[in-house]
Amino acid sequence: MLHESLKQKLIRYAHTSRGYGHPPRVRLESPKTVLGQKIYPRKTMSPSIEWLRKIKGKVLYNELLSKHTSICIGGPADIFIFPRDVEDLNTIYGHKGGMPLFVLGEGTNLLVGDGGIRGIVVCLKEGFKSIQGPEFFRSADGGESAVLKVGSGVKMSYLAKYAARFSLAGIEGLAGVPGSLGGALVMNAGAEGFEIGDVTRNVVRITDAGKMQTLQKGDIEFRYRKTVFPPGDGIIVEAELELRKGDARTIYENIDRYLSRRTVNQPLTLPNSGSVFKNPPGDKAGRLIEAAGLKGFGVGGAAVSVKHANFIVNKGNAKSGDVVRLIEHIRDVVKEKTGTELETEIIVIDG
Numbered sequence: 461m462l463h464e465s466l467k468q469k470l471i472r473y474a475h476t477s478r479g480y481g482h483p484p485r486v487r488l489e490s491p492k493t494v495l496g497q498k499i500y501p502r503k504t505m506s507p508s509i510e511w512l513r514k515i516k517g518k519v520l521y522n523e524l525l526s527k528h529t530s531i532c533i534g535g536p537a538d539i540f541i542f543p544r545d546v547e548d549l550n551t552i553y554g555h556k557g558g559m560p561l562f563v564l565g566e567g568t569n570l571l572v573g574d575g576g577i578r579g580i581v582v583c584l585k586e587g588f589k590s591i592q593g594p595e596f597f598r599s600a601d602g603g604e605s606a607v608l609k610v611g612s613g614v615k616m617s618y619l620a621k622y623a624a625r626f627s628l629a630g631i632e633g634l635a636g637v638p639g640s641l642g643g644a645l646v647m648n649a650g651a652e653g654f655e656i657g658d659v660t661r662n663v664v665r666i667t668d669a670g671k672m673q674t675l676q677k678g679d680i681e682f683r684y685r686k687t688v689f690p691p692g693d694g695i696i697v698e699a700e701l702e703l704r705k706g707d708a709r710t711i712y713e714n715i716d717r718y719l720s721r722r723t724v725n726q727p728l729t730l731p732n733s734g735s736v737f738k739n740p741p742g743d744k745a746g747r748l749i750e751a752a753g754l755k756g757f758g759v760g761g762a763a764v765s766v767k768h769a770n771f772i773v774n775k776g777n778a779k780s781g782d783v784v785r786l787i788e789h790i791r792d793v794v795k796e797k798t799g800t801e802l803e804t805e806i807i808v809i810d811g
């Protein structure tokens with residue numbers, strides 16, 4: 461039995477032909493199978509990746525996404541960049557040409573295919589971590605409020621506790637959401653009756669065209685676990701949140717209560733991607749899956765959690781395909797037994 465880290469090293473070595481940290485000048489001519497994982501031949505990357513030397517942040521090649529997703533699944537990204545600042549993002553947009561680009565937060569709402577992601581993955585979790593404020597002001601109703609200017613790489617759990625330190629209420633329900641602010645804004649993350657969209661004042665992004673843009677709340681549509689931004693996509697770099705002054709003790713007590721509830725109800729000791737399906741109107745996806753008799757049902761290394769039926773857990777060696785097949789099975793059985801069509805909340809990225 462090979463140790464997991466050695467196994468990952470061998471797979472990485474096979475992907476790069478050279479090992480860790482070298483540009484992807486892949487020399488594989490035909491598919492190989494290394495420790496059960498297929499390594500597909502890839503064309504040699506363009507020599508124009510010289511521009512990557514201008515990046516101040518960390519640049520990795522053939523980095524396995526399984527190391528950056530909470531469900532611990534996902535093949536290699538050709539180029540994986542932790543930009544340090546907006547200048548790095550400008551360099552990327554200025555030089556990437558037609559190369560596809562994917563933005564990764566904390567990877568807690570994703571299922572990435574075993575083939576990985578072609579092109580560039582930009583991950584903001586090492587830079588973009590500043591919090592400015594709070595700046596207090598008197599709101600229209602006479603109450604006291606404050607604005608926090610927050611980098612998109614800041615973790616929601618840290619942010620909720622930071623706000624609590626200043627007796628600021630409005631995001632305490634999100635203390636147990638394990639993603640970054642950037643991911644929370646894209647998903648309109650919510651829990652315990654709180655949603656990030658409710659407290660968002662504006663969002664700053666760098667668009668596909670490489671332009672900085674400030675979007676006001678009115679420009680953005682926050683829906684249930686989905687945010688609709690004006691066209692332009694791009695990378696969210698920061699946002700301003702408007703929170704109201706509350707009672708610090710109550711806020712801390714609520715955070716404790718919300719976190720304890722998660723420990724009891726969610727399979728936090730096994731890799732997972734949170735709720736797999738959105739709750740259908742007036743019902744709970746977990747209740748429907750449990751009622752369909754699927755708690756504990758597994759495909760390969762993936763299984764429906766016995767603790768919470770809307771979670772799929774990686775029992776140790778799950779492939780992306782196992783999770784995809786399990787999702788399809790759950791959807792079919794729930795549809796057949798209850799007539800309800802479940803919609804996925806997690807984002808599946810394959811290729």
Ligand SMILES: Cc1cc2nc3c(=O)[nH]c(=O)nc-3n(C[C@H](O)[C@H](O)[C@H](O)COP(=O)(O)OP(=O)(O)OC[C@H]3O[C@@H](n4cnc5c(N)ncnc54)[C@H](O)[C@@H]3O)c2cc1C
Nearest residue numbers: 565566567568569639640642643644646649650651696734
């Ligand atoms: C145990 C567990 C519990 C969870 N509980 C909840 C819950 O209670 N409520 C809830 O809503 N969710 C929950 N989730 C899901 C997940 O944590 C949230 O959706 C979270 O907001 C995702 O943030 P992330 O940084 O991990 O984003 P990622 O998963 O990395 O990405 C999600 C999407 O956001 C995009 N993205 C990320 N950062 C940026 C950026 N800076 N700019 C542009 N696009 C970006 C990505 O491209 C992707 O499309 C849970 C997950 C787990 C594992």
